[in-house]
Amino acid sequence: xxxxxxxxxxxxxxxxxxxxxxxxxxxxxxxxxxxxxxxxxxxxxxxxxxxxxxxxxxxxxxxxxxxxxxxxxxxxxxxxxxxxxxxxxxxxxxxxxxxxxxxxxxxxxxxxxxxxxxxxxxxxxxxxxxxxxxxxxxxxxxxxxxxxxxxxxxxxxxxxxxxxxxxxxxxxxxxxxxxxxxxxxxxxxxxxxxxxxxxxxxxxxxxxxxxxxxxxxxxxxxxxxxxxxxxxxxxxxxxxxxxxxxxxxxxxxxxxxxxxxxxxxxxxxxxxxxxxxxxxxxxxx
Numbered sequence: 399x400x401x402x403x404x405x406x407x408x409x410x411x412x413x414x415x416x417x418x419x420x421x422x423x424x425x426x427x428x429x430x431x432x433x434x435x436x437x438x439x440x441x442x443x444x445x446x447x448x449x450x451x452x453x454x455x456x457x458x459x460x461x462x463x464x465x466x467x468x469x470x471x472x473x474x475x476x477x478x479x480x481x482x483x484x485x486x487x488x489x490x491x492x493x494x495x496x497x498x499x500x501x502x503x504x505x506x507x508x509x510x511x512x513x514x515x516x517x518x519x520x521x522x523x524x525x526x527x528x529x530x531x532x533x534x535x536x537x538x539x540x541x542x543x544x545x546x547x548x549x550x551x552x553x554x555x556x557x558x559x560x561x562x563x564x565x566x567x568x569x570x571x572x573x574x575x576x577x578x579x580x581x582x583x584x585x586x587x588x589x590x591x592x593x594x595x596x597x598x599x600x601x602x603x604x605x606x607x608x609x610x611x612x613x614x615x616x617x618x619x620x621x622x623x624x625x626x627x628x629x630x631x632x633x634x635x636x637x638x639x640x641x642x643x644x645x646x647x648x649x650x651x652x653x654x655x656x657x658x659x660x661x662x663x664x665x666x667x668x669x670x671x672x673x674x675x676x677x678x679x680x681x682x683x
Contacts, residue, residue: 424594
């Protein structure tokens with residue numbers, strides 16, 4: 399199965415579910431089993447613009463609406479960055495806020511549901527956090543969490559790596575986790591009997607046989623790698639700049655003390671002798 403496209407590539411993910419609304423329905427129902435099942439959805443953003451494949455910080459999500467008017471934002475995220483949750487909340491709130499036109503009754507407001515599959519560990523602070531992989535966030539009281547304002551605005555997070563390690567109970571959710579983490583492993587996937595996951599595997603095989611889909615998936619993967627490299631380079635440059643500024647401050651303090659020669663200060667701080675001499679000239683006499 400090494401030639402199959404990766405379903406955690408967000409281009410492949412969107413092709414997989416936006417072009418098969420029935421499969422998207424199964425995914426939504428299986429990832430939020432404590433809510434009533436939906437029967438069908440309309441995909442609101444089925445197309446993928448060429449600029450989206452190479453654009454920085456773009457995430458290809460699937461927006462859908464069911465018969466009752468509830469809206470769903472479904473996406474897979476392989477990059478962990480500081481503001482990702484704020485982005486998710488922003489789009490979730492915007493989806494909620496654009497439901498009503500002027501003068502319409504608030505009773506007509508329907509739920510906005512975010513479903514985020516995370517291909518990284520997010521909550522790792524405490525032992526309890528490390529033992530949980532499936533999360534739901536709603537508006538609840540801080541001191542009495544059993545008191546809720548309802549589930550009209552909710553964000554569901556599933557940490558794929560952690561869920562796979564923890565070994566969730568047998569069922570549809572575990573089948574999807576297995577699909578997203580072990581799609582390459584034929585022996586493991588052959589044991590998955592959940593019909594929607596088997597249909598997802600068939601869709602992956604179909605997409606993988608399409609040369610254009612293969613090409614565009616590579617374009618997207620390359621763009622994501624470039625983005626990660628750029629972020630890493632920017633971070634390293636920032637760290638280097640910070641170290642250099644600290645070295646300059648140390649050198650200035652040593653020059654003020656007057657206990658070391660310029661050569662000794664250069665050796666101590668890692669600055670060049672010319673840099674130390676320039677700092678010496680800047681010091682008030």
